Amino acid sequence: MTIVYEQWQQQAKQLATLFGIEETHVVSTADSLVELVNTERAEQLVVLGPSTPLAEAVGFSEQCRVRRPTLGVVLLRQHLDVNVMTEAIRAGVREVVDANDPAAILAACARSQDLSRQLEAKPKLNGQTVPSARTPEDGPEPMGGQVITVFAAKGGVGKTTTAINLAVALADGGRHKVCLMDLDLAFGDVAILTQLSPERTIADAIPVADRIDETGLRSLLAPYRSGLDVLLAPVQPAAAEDIGRQLISDLIQLARDAFEYVVIDTASAFSEQMLAALDATHHYLLVTTPEIPSLKNTRVTLDMFDLLDYRKAARTLVLNRADSKVGLSSGDVEKIVRMPIVGSIPSSRDVPVAANAGVPLTVSSPSHPVSQAYKDLATRLFLNPNVADLQKRSRFGRGRG
Ligand SMILES: Nc1ncnc2c1ncn2[C@@H]1O[C@H](COP(=O)(O)OP(=O)(O)OP(=O)(O)O)[C@@H](O)[C@H]1O
Ligand SMILES: [Mg+2]
Known part of the structure; x- marks a missing residue:
C-alpha cells in the first residue's frame, strides 16, 4: 500500500x-x-x-x-x-x-x-542473518591489502573513469601492486576502456566458486600495466546472476592477500553483490557531479551507508566534473551532501576521447590536469596520506553525516 x-x-x-x-x-x-x-x-x-x-x-x-x-x-x-x-x-x-x-x-x-x-x-x-565480514568500528580486518570501492547510486557520474585512473595512479609505474576488479557485473566496461581482451573474466570463477584459491584468482587476472592486474566483468550480462555474494567476498579476500590495493568498480545499485563488496571495503570513494539528481543520490547513499553502519571516517567524496559551470559551487555541493569534498576532478573532453581510444588519460597523458587530479587523490588518500585530509575526514566521522 x-x-x-x-x-x-x-x-x-x-x-x-x-x-x-x-x-x-x-x-x-x-x-x-x-x-x-x-x-x-x-x-x-x-x-x-x-x-x-x-x-x-x-x-x-x-x-x-x-x-x-x-x-x-x-x-x-x-x-x-x-x-x-x-x-x-x-x-x-x-x-x-x-x-x-x-x-x-x-x-x-x-x-x-x-x-x-x-x-x-x-x-x-x-x-538468514548474514554474519558481517566487517566490524562497524574498524572496517574489515587489517591484514592484507586495502580495499577501495568506487561507488555512486547514480549511473554515468564517472565511477569507472575514477576506478581505472585511480588504479593506474596507485600502481605508480610498478611501485605498488594493485588489483582492479570490475564488479559492474552486467555492464562492466573496464575491458573496452583499457583494450584488455576478456578471454578470462570473473564468470570463469563461477564453476569453481566453492574452491577458488589465490592461484585460481591469478589465472583470471589480465595484466595491464606494471603493478596493475585486472579482473574483468563477464562478457555476457546474464552471467552476472550466477555470481553470488560469497564468491565476491572470497575473491576480494584473495585479492587482498596478493595485492596492496584492491580497487573495485561497481554498478549503481544496492544489490546483494554490491553489498558484498561494500561490506569488505576499507575506503568508500563516493563519486558525484555538481547536478541536483546526482547530489540527491549521493545524499540517499550516505543515509543508506548510515543504516548499514559503514564508517563515516572511511567515506571520501569525489566531485567529478568539478569545474562544470552549472550554477552549483563546491560550497553548494558540500551543503547539499553535508560532507566535505576531498577530491575534485576537472571536466575535460579528453576523458571521453581517451575512453574512445581505449587508453586512460593517466596512461596516455600523465601530466594532463585530469591525470594530475587522480594522482593527487591517490597520493593524498593512500600513498602518502595528508594529515589535514585525514583530520577533515575524521572530524566528519565524529558527527552525524
Ligand atoms: N571528468 C570528466 N570530464 C568529461 N567527461 C567525463 C569525465 N568523467 C567521466 N566522463 C564521461 O562521462 C561518461 C560516464 O563516465 P563513466 O563511464 O566513468 O561513469 P560510470 O559512473 O562508470 O557510468 P556507469 O554507471 O554507466 O557505469 C563517459 O562518457 C566518460 O567519458
Ligand atoms: Mg561504470
Whole structure:
C-alpha cells in the first residue's frame, strides 16, 4: 500500500487512481498522516501531494529519517524549483517529482520502494542473518591489502573513469601492486576502456566458486600495466546472476592477500553483490557531479551507508566534473551532501576521447590536469596520506553525516 497525503480532493483522487484505489491510503490532514504512519508499520512509501506545504514536508521527512529510516518519502510539486529540491533532499525526501508527470511519479515511487526493500532485506539476505565480514568500528580486518570501492547510486557520474585512473595512479609505474576488479557485473566496461581482451573474466570463477584459491584468482587476472592486474566483468550480462555474494567476498579476500590495493568498480545499485563488496571495503570513494539528481543520490547513499553502519571516517567524496559551470559551487555541493569534498576532478573532453581510444588519460597523458587530479587523490588518500585530509575526514566521522 502507498500512503498519499493530499488536501485537494481532486488531486488526491487522481493520485489514488494512479497508484490503484485498492492499493492506496489517502489522508488529508497532517495528524491523520502521522497516525497512519505510526499504525501501519509495514508501509514503505509516503507520497506527499503538491498541496503539502514545504515546511510540513521537511519536518515530516526529518522525523521519518530518524524514526522510520526504511520508509521512503516522495514529494510532488506543481513546479520544480532547485531551492525546494535542495531543502527537501537535505531533509531526507528521496525524490522530488513534477506532480503533472505520472510516469516520473511511478518511476520515483518504484525506486523508493526498491531501496526500502533492500534496506529491510539487508540483515536477512536469503532468509538468514548474514554474519558481517566487517566490524562497524574498524572496517574489515587489517591484514592484507586495502580495499577501495568506487561507488555512486547514480549511473554515468564517472565511477569507472575514477576506478581505472585511480588504479593506474596507485600502481605508480610498478611501485605498488594493485588489483582492479570490475564488479559492474552486467555492464562492466573496464575491458573496452583499457583494450584488455576478456578471454578470462570473473564468470570463469563461477564453476569453481566453492574452491577458488589465490592461484585460481591469478589465472583470471589480465595484466595491464606494471603493478596493475585486472579482473574483468563477464562478457555476457546474464552471467552476472550466477555470481553470488560469497564468491565476491572470497575473491576480494584473495585479492587482498596478493595485492596492496584492491580497487573495485561497481554498478549503481544496492544489490546483494554490491553489498558484498561494500561490506569488505576499507575506503568508500563516493563519486558525484555538481547536478541536483546526482547530489540527491549521493545524499540517499550516505543515509543508506548510515543504516548499514559503514564508517563515516572511511567515506571520501569525489566531485567529478568539478569545474562544470552549472550554477552549483563546491560550497553548494558540500551543503547539499553535508560532507566535505576531498577530491575534485576537472571536466575535460579528453576523458571521453581517451575512453574512445581505449587508453586512460593517466596512461596516455600523465601530466594532463585530469591525470594530475587522480594522482593527487591517490597520493593524498593512500600513498602518502595528508594529515589535514585525514583530520577533515575524521572530524566528519565524529558527527552525524
Ligand atoms: N571528468 C570528466 N570530464 C568529461 N567527461 C567525463 C569525465 N568523467 C567521466 N566522463 C564521461 O562521462 C561518461 C560516464 O563516465 P563513466 O563511464 O566513468 O561513469 P560510470 O559512473 O562508470 O557510468 P556507469 O554507471 O554507466 O557505469 C563517459 O562518457 C566518460 O567519458
Ligand atoms: Mg561504470
